[in-house]
Amino acid sequence: MLFSSEQQLNNDEQQQFWQSVTQSTLEKNDVSLAYAYIQHSDSSKAIVISSGRVESYLKYKELMFDLYQHGYSIYILDHRGQGLSSRITTNPHQGHIDKFQTYIDDLNDFVELIVNPNKHKNLYLVGHSMGGTIGTLYMEQYPTTFNAAVFSAPMYGIKLPFNKTFIRSLAGLLDTCNDKQPHKQPNYVLGGTDYEPVEFEKNHLTNSPNRYQQILDVFNQNPSIQLGSPTNRWLLEAMDAADRATKAAALSIKPIMVLQALDDEIVDNAAQNRAENIHCQIRRIANCQHEVFIEADDARNQALRTLVSFFDKY
Template sequence: MYTDDDPQWIRFFTQQIQPFWHDHVEVNNLTRPDGVVLHWFLHRPVHPQGLIIICPGRIEASLKYQELVWHLAQANYAVAIVDHRGQGFSDRLSNNPHHGHIDQFQDFVDDLDAVVQEATRYYPRIPHYLLAHSMGGAISALYLAQHKHTIRKAVLSSPMLGVLTGDTPQWLAKTIAVGGALLNRWFSPRKPWYFFGMTDYIHVPFDENELTHSEARYQMFRDAYEENPQVQLGGPTFNWLAQAFAAMHAAHQQADRIDVPILLLQSGADTVVDNQAQRKFFSKLKNDQSQIKCIEGAKHELFMESDRFRQPALDAVLSWFQPDK
C-alpha cells in the first residue's frame, strides 16, 4: 500500500481503485415522486459484515468517494452512496446545471430515506450504518431525527451544522441569503440566482484549496470532474444558502430525537464549517454512547486528506462500525 505522497500512489489509484469501481460498483436509478431521477451506487459483496450508506457533501459526486468505497470493501462492507438531487449524475434542478441549488432542503432528507430503503432491501439482516460528510451531515442528522430507520450507528464527518462566514457576521449572511431567495422567487421564480460572488464550476488550484493537504488525492478528484463534466457544479444559489441555514437550525432543534450512537469527526483546521457549532450539536445528543473526535490539523475533507490525517479518521470509522462493539 502506497502513501499519498509516494509517486506510486497515482499508479495504485488508476490500476487498483478505478478498475474496482468500474467492475464492482453498480449504478442504480430512483425516480422520486416529483419526477427527479437520483443516481445511487452500490458495492454488493456476497457475505458482507455490514452495509454502510454514504451521504456526501455539497458539490460531491459519488466518483469522489472511489478510494473510500474501496477501503470499506476491503473490510468486507457493502457500500451504498447517493448522488444528491442537483449534483453528481442525478437530475439538476435549475436552468443552469452548474447551480448549486435546492428548492427545499427537506427533499435531500426524504431522498436519503428512499435510497436507504432501496439499499437495505439487498441486505435486510446485516447491520446498517450511515457515514455522512459536510452537507451530508446535516441531511443525515435530520434523517435520523425524523424517519423510521434501521441504522445502528452513524458517523458525521466535518458535518455542516454551522458554517464559517468569514468577515461577514452570520446573522447578516443569513439575512442576505433569505432576502435574496425571496427576491429571486418574486422576480425570477424559474431561474435561480447565484449568491453574490458565486460562479459556474472552476478548477481551483491545489495551492488555493481549503479541502485537503493531499495534492495527489486533490488531483484525482479534479481529474474525475474534468473527465466527467456532467458532474461539475458551481457555487450555491441564494435559495440553497437560505435552505441550508434553516436546515442547520432544524438539526440543532431536533438533535435530541436522534436515538442511535453518533461518532462526530471534526477536522481541526476546518475553514468551511464551524467546529463550535458541531460541539453544541453534540451536547444535545441523548445517546450516551455518542463520541466526538477531532483530527488535529486536518482540513475539511477528512477522507481525501493526507494519510497522516485520513488514516486516523478511517481507523475511527472502521472501529466505530464493528458489529460487536
C-alpha cells in the same frame, strides 16, 4: 488497520474493484437520482454514504474501496441537483434545493427502495459535510434505520464572512425563489460563480496534493458533475437545516461519531462542539482540513480507524 495510500491512488486493485460496482439511477417523478453500490459476499453489514455539496459518487471510489476491504457492502447516492443526478435549475452549475427536506426524502426513498430489500443485518450511515446534515436529520426522522452514524466535518454550521443574522437577511432579500416571484429562476449567492477549479496552493480542503489532483481530474474528466456556488435559496435552507441538525445530533438516541477537522475553513466546528454528549462523540483530528476522506494519509487513516472501530461496537 490498513487503508489506501496517497502514493498509490487509482491502482490496479482499486480499478478492478470499481469494475464490480453497479451504477444505476432511481427515477422519482421527473428527477433521476444516480447511485452506486457493491454488495459484499462475505458480510451482512452495510454502509450508506450521504455525500457533501457539489459531490458525486465518482469522488468516493477510494473510500468505497477501503470500506469494502473492511467487510462492508457500500451504497452511495448523488443528491438531486448535483453529481450525476438530475439538475433542477436552468444553469446546471447552480447548487440549489427547494426545501432541505427534499434531500432527506430522497435519501429515504433510496434506503427503502434500493438498500433495505437486500436485508442487511447491520446498517450504518456515513455522511460528509452537507451529507452529515442530511444524515443527522434523517436519523431524527427515522431513528430505527441505522445502528450508528459517522459524520465527517458535518455541516452543523457554516463559516460565514459576516454575522449569521446579517447573511440570512441578505440572502432572503436577494433570493428570487419566493412567493412574489414564483416563476423566476434561482440566483447565485452574492459573488457566486459557475464551477471554477482552484489550484492546490489556494485550496482550503486538503493537505494532500495527490488526492486533491485526483479529485480535480475526476471533475475535469466528467464535466457533467461540475457544480459552482450555491443559490440564495440553498443558503437559506442550509443555514436553517444546520441549526436543526445541531439540536438533532445532541438529542440523538443512536450513536453518532463526528470526525472534526481541526483546520476546517468550511464548516463551523463550534456548532459541532455544541452537539457533543454521550451519544454524539467527537474525534478531533489535527492537521486536517475539511475533506477528511481525501486528506493526507496520517489524518485520513486516523479518521478511518475511528470509523471502523466505532461501527464495530454497534
